[in-house]
Amino acid sequence: MNRFWLAVVGLALLALGGFTLVRGLGALPQEFAPAHEPLVNGPVREVFHRFAPWIWWVVAAAAIVLALLALCWLYAQGRSTRLSTLRLGHGPGGGTEVAAGGVAQAVAAEVAASPAVLGASADLGGSPRHPTVRLRLVADERTPMSEIRRQLSGVAIPHVRDALETDRVPAVARVTLRPGQVAP
C-alpha cells in the first residue's frame, strides 16, 4: 500500500516537473505552449474569471479530498500496533473478550520451555477478529533450526490456535541466536 501510493505521488511529481521542464525549454509547439509566456498569462486568468466563483469551490474540494486521503494514509502507518483484547466466538449473540496479554504471555512461556530457547516474548497484532502472533525469541547458537521449527509449529502455535478457537493464527517469529554457555 505504501509502495503503491509512493508510486502514484512519484509519478504525479515526475509528470509535473517533466512537463514544466519540457515547456520551459521550448520543446512543445510554440503556438500552443510558448516558453516565453509567464506562468499565469491571459488565457489562464480568463479561465478563472469565466468559471468564477465555482472553480474555487472545485479547488477547495480537491484540496479537502487530498487532505483526507493523506490523513487516511498517515493513519494506516500506525496500524501495526499491539492488540489489547481479542474477540472469541462468532455467534450472533456476540463473543467473549479475552485479554491479549495473557495469551501472548502463555505463548512466550511455551516457546521458552524448550531448553534450546534462552528467552522469548510475544504480543498479538492484527485485528481483534483476525489476530496474528508476533514472537521474538533468543536461542542458543548451536541449536538446530529444526528444533526451533518444531517448538514453534508443533507445540506453541497449535496451542494458540486452540486457545483462540480458530484454525489459522498467522505467526511471525524473529529469531536471534546467541552464543550459549560453554559446557563445563
Added chain:
Amino acid sequence: MRSAADRAAVREFRPRRTVPATIVALLLLLLGVLVAGQVISSLAGRPLGWLPVGRMLDWASATSWQSPPVLLGAAVIALAGLFLLVLAVKPGRPRLVPVTTGDPGLIIGMRPKSVADALAHAASEVPGVRAAEARLRARTVTVTATTSGWDDENTGAAVEEAVNRRLADIGPVEPYQVLVRLRELR
C-alpha cells in the same frame, strides 16, 4: 518455484517504506489543509492569509516558463518524483533473513548477524580451525577461518561442508553461496 509460505516470509521482512510514506503523507496533508483553508476562507469573504496569495500571483504573472528558477524548481520536483518512484518500485532487501518453515501460517526470520554467527560457529568446530568469522552479504556468505596451517586443503573443504550443512539446517528462503577463506595462524 517458491512456495506461498516462502514468498509470504520474504514479503513480511521487506522494508515497508514507512518513513518516506509518512513524510509524503504529512506534506500532502499540509498542502491540502493550507489550500482548502485559504480558498474557503476567501470564498467566505474572510481570507485567513495562510498563503501569500497576492505575492504568489504577482510572481507567477511576471515569471516565464523558461526562467531559470522555474526550470530549476521543475528539475527538483521531477527528481523528487523519480526518487519516490524508485522507492516504490524497488522491493528492498529483507531486514531479517527469511527462513523456510513449510507451514504457511508460520513465518520465521533470523537476524543476519545471528545467521553469520551460527555459520562461524559451525566453521570453528571443524578440526584444525582455531577461530572463524562469517559475513553475510547480498547472496553470499564469506567465512574466514583461522587455521593452524596443517593440511589446509582438507580443512578448507571440511569448513565448506560444515558451513553448508548448517546453512541447509537453517534453511534460508533465498539461497546463499558459501565462500571459504583460510588464514594461517603464525
